[in-house]
Amino acid sequence: MIDYPNHRFDITFRDPQSRARLGTLHTPHGSLQTPAFIFCATKAAIKGLSPAQMRAANTQIILSNTYHLMLQPGSELVAKMGGLHKFMGWDGPLLTDSGGFQIFSLGHGSVASEVKGRRMSGREKKLYTITEEGAQFRSYVDGRLHTLTPERAMKVQRELGPDIALVLDECTPFHVDKDYTRRSMHLSHRWALRSISAFQAHHTGAQALYGIIQGGVYPDLRKESASFVGGQPFFGHAVGGSLGADKEQMYDVVAMTMEQLPQDKPVHLLGIGGIRDIFNGVREGIDTFDCVHPTRLARHGGALVTTAVPPRDDKDTREHINLNNAAYRDDPSPIDPSCRCDTCTTVSRAFIHHLLKAKEIQAHQLITFHNVFHMNRLLEAVRAAIATGTLKEEEKNWIRGS
Amino acid sequence: MIDYPNHRFDITFRDPQSRARLGTLHTPHGSLQTPAFIFCATKAAIKGLSPAQMRAANTQIILSNTYHLMLQPGSELVAKMGGLHKFMGWDGPLLTDSGGFQIFSLGHGSVASEVKGRRMSGREKKLYTITEEGAQFRSYVDGRLHTLTPERAMKVQRELGPDIALVLDECTPFHVDKDYTRRSMHLSHRWALRSISAFQAHHTGAQALYGIIQGGVYPDLRKESASFVGGQPFFGHAVGGSLGADKEQMYDVVAMTMEQLPQDKPVHLLGIGGIRDIFNGVREGIDTFDCVHPTRLARHGGALVTTAVPPRDDKDTREHINLNNAAYRDDPSPIDPSCRCDTCTTVSRAFIHHLLKAKEIQAHQLITFHNVFHMNRLLEAVRAAIATGTLKEEEKNWIRGS
Numbered sequence: 001m002i003d004y005p006n007h008r009f010d011i012t013f014r015d016p017q018s019r020a021r022l023g024t025l026h027t028p029h030g031s032l033q034t035p036a037f038i039f040c041a042t043k044a045a046i047k048g049l050s051p052a053q054m055r056a057a058n059t060q061i062i063l064s065n066t067y068h069l070m071l072q073p074g075s076e077l078v079a080k081m082g083g084l085h086k087f088m089g090w091d092g093p094l095l096t097d098s099g100g101f102q103i104f105s106l107g108h109g110s111v112a113s114e115v116k117g118r119r120m121s122g123r124e125k126k127l128y129t130i131t132e133e134g135a136q137f138r139s140y141v142d143g144r145l146h147t148l149t150p151e152r153a154m155k156v157q158r159e160l161g162p163d164i165a166l167v168l169d170e171c172t173p174f175h176v177d178k179d180y181t182r183r184s185m186h187l188s189h190r191w192a193l194r195s196i197s198a199f200q201a202h203h204t205g206a207q208a209l210y211g212i213i214q215g216g217v218y219p220d221l222r223k224e225s226a227s228f229v230g231g232q233p234f235f236g237h238a239v240g241g242s243l244g245a246d247k248e249q250m251y252d253v254v255a256m257t258m259e260q261l262p263q264d265k266p267v268h269l270l271g272i273g274g275i276r277d278i279f280n281g282v283r284e285g286i287d288t289f290d291c292v293h294p295t296r297l298a299r300h301g302g303a304l305v306t307t308a309v310p311p312r313d314d315k316d317t318r319e320h321i322n323l324n325n326a327a328y329r330d331d332p333s334p335i336d337p338s339c340r341c342d343t344c345t346t347v348s349r350a351f352i353h354h355l356l357k358a359k360e361i362q363a364h365q366l367i368t369f370h371n372v373f374h375m376n377r378l379l380e381a382v383r384a385a386i387a388t389g390t391l392k393e394e395e396k397n398w399i400r401g402s
Numbered sequence: 403m404i405d406y407p408n409h410r411f412d413i414t415f416r417d418p419q420s421r422a423r424l425g426t427l428h429t430p431h432g433s434l435q436t437p438a439f440i441f442c443a444t445k446a447a448i449k450g451l452s453p454a455q456m457r458a459a460n461t462q463i464i465l466s467n468t469y470h471l472m473l474q475p476g477s478e479l480v481a482k483m484g485g486l487h488k489f490m491g492w493d494g495p496l497l498t499d500s501g502g503f504q505i506f507s508l509g510h511g512s513v514a515s516e517v518k519g520r521r522m523s524g525r526e527k528k529l530y531t532i533t534e535e536g537a538q539f540r541s542y543v544d545g546r547l548h549t550l551t552p553e554r555a556m557k558v559q560r561e562l563g564p565d566i567a568l569v570l571d572e573c574t575p576f577h578v579d580k581d582y583t584r585r586s587m588h589l590s591h592r593w594a595l596r597s598i599s600a601f602q603a604h605h606t607g608a609q610a611l612y613g614i615i616q617g618g619v620y621p622d623l624r625k626e627s628a629s630f631v632g633g634q635p636f637f638g639h640a641v642g643g644s645l646g647a648d649k650e651q652m653y654d655v656v657a658m659t660m661e662q663l664p665q666d667k668p669v670h671l672l673g674i675g676g677i678r679d680i681f682n683g684v685r686e687g688i689d690t691f692d693c694v695h696p697t698r699l700a701r702h703g704g705a706l707v708t709t710a711v712p713p714r715d716d717k718d719t720r721e722h723i724n725l726n727n728a729a730y731r732d733d734p735s736p737i738d739p740s741c742r743c744d745t746c747t748t749v750s751r752a753f754i755h756h757l758l759k760a761k762e763i764q765a766h767q768l769i770t771f772h773n774v775f776h777m778n779r780l781l782e783a784v785r786a787a788i789a790t791g792t793l794k795e796e797e798k799n800w801i802r803g804s
């Protein structure tokens with residue numbers, strides 16, 4: 001039993017037709033309405049937007065990556081500067097992950113590929129070692145050897161000072177067999193218990209701790225992990241590890257995990273941010289999502305759009321348009337005519353196309369602002385649709401061909 | 403005689419101790435208080451700040467470069483998109499240059515070096531040809547050959563649609579002799595007359611035209627140019643060409659030019675933005691300044707500071723601090739404790755230092771915002787000091803060792 005005196009999760013409404021629910025997640029730095037999207041300020045900064053702009057784009061909560069910050073500038077420095085909120089100028093709810101996700105991505109191409117089940121070529125080369133104690137890896141900044149244990153992950157996050165911290169887990173790859181997945185899951189469970197002890201020993205009420213469900217794509221393992229993690233004194237849960245080879249498998253994994261989890265705690269789905277995936281996750285009872293997709297896509301010229309923007313052809317089911325495309329050279333319309341964000345009310349696709357061609361960083365800033373606003377607008381619409389039982393209808397505004 | 407029905411320059415106060423003056427420059431897109439600083443949105447975008455952020459940083463007026471925009475995306479496209487104001491989302495006063503400055507910079511390393519009198523190594527290679535007709539040059543975008551004549555410079559600027567347009571001139575280099583400077587000046591004078599004719603033929607009242615004074619560092623030539631240009635029906639004047647090898651020579655050139663110019667028209671000093679240079683220019687009667695310095699400096703980690711920030715040592719007379727410096731790694735103070743900008747009230751030097759090391763673009767955005775705010779704050783302080791006869795005292799807040 002851990003007391004979380006400054007955190008509370010109130011479920012305010014449950015959809016009678018699905019596991020979808022509305023909630024309010026209270027943290028020491030304010031509350032957020034769920035379902036919500038969490039934006040990635042990887043190295044303590046959203047690439048392209050200031051904290052004030054994130055607020056202007058209706059952002060409720062952001063996250064930062066322990067892995068990056070422990071290497072640069074170091075969690076001790078962040079603590080000395082007054083903690084991550086003060087350091088980065090963000091006074092709202094803030095989550096940090098445990099650092100595990102990125103360590104393991106060094107060994108397997110990208111963890112995003114793993115989570116989403118893309119198979120690797122044969123050339124993988126592990127850049128980390130896992131022992132019972134923890135994970136050993138080399139810094140991408142200066143090559144120095146680091147060991148991240150469950151205890152250190154708790155210490156580093158305590159120094160960073162987010163509102164929500166995550167336990168250290170092994171983010172089990174997709175390409176391993178069931179036996180490896182089981183052993184990895186059990187290791188993560190033992191690490192979870194050590195994380196809880198370490199967390200509890202220094203708990204001041206500033207942070208709430210989330211456990212992570214592993215088990216890969218195997219129903220019995222997911223069930224076992226959900227049951228084990230769900231029985232621990234975590235404030236909330238995150239669905240982690242490999243979610244399968246395709247969307248169908250991802251949806252199955254999420255469903256089988258959610259069936260097993262306690263119904264009263266907040267649940268986060270790690271690293272997933274596709275619009276179809278969000279609608280699916282919401283129906284399964286997911287409360288928060290995170291993904292670099294909206295901000296990374298923006299840096300490549302991709303702007304998220306609703307179905308108010310006609311598809312290029314019958315086969316176009318994309319959730320974005322690519323503003324590098326020559327078709328936008330003299331297009332005076334905004335990215336999305338249904339959007340009221342600063343970008344859409346101020347400049348045209350033609351202008352952003354020009355900025356992309358001219359390699360002006362303002363292109364990325366303008367699209368990033370739009371994409372962040374778009375995701376917040378999506379989750380706001382989702383919350384309204386849950387309240388009125390109109391999720392199916394709302395989906396038609398966001399997913400082509402739905 | 404050209405009528406400028408939508409522009410007006412009101413001189414509201416003259417300093418009895420110098421040529422310094424206060425004014426209001428009225429344009430079709432609003433008014434600005436002078437002396438003022440004009441920020442460079444070279445390719446129709448301030449690198450790092452949206453138009454809304456420029457406003458938030460108290461910006462009165464910006465400029466864009468005809469040379470860059472005529473090549474990419476092309477002035478016809480900008481006209482088709484409703485003109486530069488609408489295209490770039492800036493609804494305030496806007497100036498464009500004639501394109502000459504950049505053409506000639508292709509031939510001489512950088513024109514900035516020329517304006518500021520830095521000598522070139524022997525390897526210069528002209529990438530343009532000047533004839534009586536105009537300047538021929540190759541596009542830096544696609545290598546295509548272009549000819550910019552006084553008439554085309556007027557047409558392109560008419561299509562861009564700024565509030566203030568400049569005549570085409572040859573930006574005479576520093577390293578040429580007096581004879582070349584004289585011939586170049588006379589060519590610019592003939593181009594000025596052709597610019598006036600071309601401007602007048604299509605004048606709708608949307609734009610005001612500025613003439614440019616040439617004559618290099620030679621008092622008799624500057625006098626001749628100021629007298630000739632000053633006698634034409636321009637709305638305002640710009641001091642152009644080489645201003646000499648050092649600050650002393652620059653100040654002499656500005657002084658000898660200002661002595662000859664009509665007292666009732668606005669005067670712009672091209673490409674100069676150092677803080678000492680602004681105080682000097684203001685005393686000589688300069689009304690507006692422009693320079694890429696504040697925004698370019700920001701992209702290299704340089705943040706402008708007042709004398710509220712102590713110098714590193716007795717010899718430190720710099721107008722900025724370099725946030726890449728390891729000394730700022732754990733410095734919790736803002737860039738400038740006397741600054742009330744969003745950056746200084748939100749984050750520390752340590753955070754920006756971290757972002758620079760982590761190569762996060764938000765570093766450039768945060769510093770650019772501060773530098774723009776700083777320049778606007780400087781000019782506001784200068785205007786207040788002119789009004790109260792305290793320029794000398796005010797200088798102590800901005801220039802170390804003054």
